[in-house]
Amino acid sequence: MKKNDSGDFSVFYIEPGDEKATLFPILSGQQKPVVLMLADGARAIQRPDDFTALKHLKRQYNLTLIFVIEHSAQLKQLAIKNGFPVYESMEQLIDAVRGGQAARQRSLNRSNTASLAPEISTRTTRPLPSDQTTGGESAQPVAAPGLPLRPAPVFVPLPQAQNQPHYMSQPSVSAEQKPLLAFDTQATQASNQFTPAPGQLHREVPFAPRISPDLSVQPPPPEPIQPAPPAQARVHTKPVSKLLAFVTIALILGILGSFLVFSRSFTPGIAAKPTPSAPAAVGRVTFTSSGQVNETSSQGIADQVVLDLHGIPNPAANKKYYAWLLADKSQSDPMSIALGALTLTGGKAHLQFAGDNQHSNLLALTSRILITEEDAHVPPISPSLNTQDWRYYGEFSATPIPATGNAKPYSYLDHLRHLLSSDPTLEQMELPGGLNNWLYRNTSKLVEWTGSMRETWENTKDTAFIQRQTLRVLAYLDGTTFLYKDLPAKSPLLVNERLARIGLLDVNGPDQLPPDYMDHVNKHLRGLLQASNPPAGLRQQVTDLTVAMDNIELWLTQVRSDAQKLMKMTPAQMRQPVTLSIINDMIDNANRAFAGQADPSTGQTREGVSWLHDHMQLLATLDLKPISAKMSSDIPQILPNQVNGRVMVPFEVKR
Structure with missing residues (x-):
């Protein structure tokens, strides 16, 4: 290594x-983004279980892991299916970084422009960047004149301390060694040498990064700032007097209002009683998934x-805490599922129920x-x-949320189950x-089907x-109900x-029935926010999920556009070099969407x-709070002969 x-x-x-x-x-133990370059035949990361373990490692330690895989299409697919960015070479990775640097510079220029003319820049934009050329095979390499396009990486073998495991040793890097990648993340605004007309935004200059010999992207030097001409002094007479009069009146009204407020708050019998605060949460329970799924059940x-x-x-002497779902x-049958006894350590308890x-x-x-x-x-x-x-x-709230029009009112629990358990339409x-x-x-x-097209x-x-794989891609994007929009008459259904039956994208307008997956998911995410007492942090969670949905929809739409182009080609046209560019774009956008x-x-x-x-x-997370007298009355009473205790056989991990 x-x-x-x-x-x-x-x-x-x-x-x-x-x-x-x-x-x-x-x-x-890594603190920086990690790039993993796999040699041909590297057995450390080879099986599906290896990528699954890396995925858990990434989550546990909040790592950024990026793969460079040149030799194996199978390993590329395994990495992509587990959510890892994959590049075919270090050059492609460098190109993606440089493209990202340019995109951030353009974004900075736009933000600085808006700050110079706030009264003009009033349109609300989505958080999704508009630059779609960064990364993947479509990114064009940028290099300074005279510099090699494919730099040779410099690697340092990890030292092996005597009588010490390999992974316990600390790498030592010589100060004279050149960095493999040293990207300057400091953004510098590009400027133009022209004076904008009144009411006109200054135009945007494309960012052209300069590459130093150590491959670091250097920002362009800032343009000198010309001092603004001094403004001529003006003498204010009557407008100042009017302004002083207005301020005086406002102050008098403010003092009178404050007097009325404070006098009312100190009057006996008028002061409002403080609202008792709800009991603070003492913990939470989260429903997680093992991933042992199949196509015929929700298991x-x-x-x-x-x-x-x-x-x-x-707990009291000879007592223990027990957890129950x-x-x-x-439900008339108050079924319960025993999760097990809790063990306290310093007032804390952790329990993991494997199902x-x-x-x-x-x-x-x-x-x-x-x-x-x-x-006990x-x-x-x-x-x-x-x-x-x-x-x-x-508990998850089961109170129906009022709906507008003829829409069916759903509760918070309903929305959650539609997303994670069972949806009636599905x-x-x-x-x-x-x-x-x-x-x-x-x-x-889609990743599987598009990924197989390039090599063929x-x-x-x-x-x-190529045509068969494209047909399969369109079938999943459109859904069988609307597939006729993109396929020739009497085309076979190859899936x-x-x-x-349900497509990934909306291809028939906002009232499409059955609704596509993207719109349907968004509907229930918005529905969660309409609950009367949503959990703390829910709004930020839904916002983050919605931003991701916008990204995914954009990428899937591009995949569909490329598939439509391929379906309109004759076999002779499909053998032309432009076809490879379309296929590459499909692969890149399918990988990004996933x-x-x-x-x-x-x-x-x-x-x-x-x-x-x-x-x-x-989202399937519940806060637990101490039971008060009021809350006890809200919990249905468990009466004798009405208990259906369910003892679940714990899941045994096969070694």
């Missing part, structure tokens, strides 16, 4: 003999639970959680019937598992294969009809479906 850590990246060259047990501990989605509590007093309030061997969707079965304090020696099989034993409680079409699941699955298929075209020019688009110089990513899928599941 070799490493270059002297630039803005930590670049690892993974050699065939390197072991995963050595690599992963080193990655966990493997929201099938696990993670519970964390803090500031909890120790409860069914909806509206059952069937990976049952817990969010479809339950919507509430209860913590009880009961006998005889574990209960269902929650105590005595409300005096209840300690903490949380159920009618035999698509169980919720919207988030199918958006993820169908977008990943380059090797055999098999236009029939499973059931799985393509995995996002990374800016390696900043570590920032415009998120795709992979990120959206994982973070949408975090």
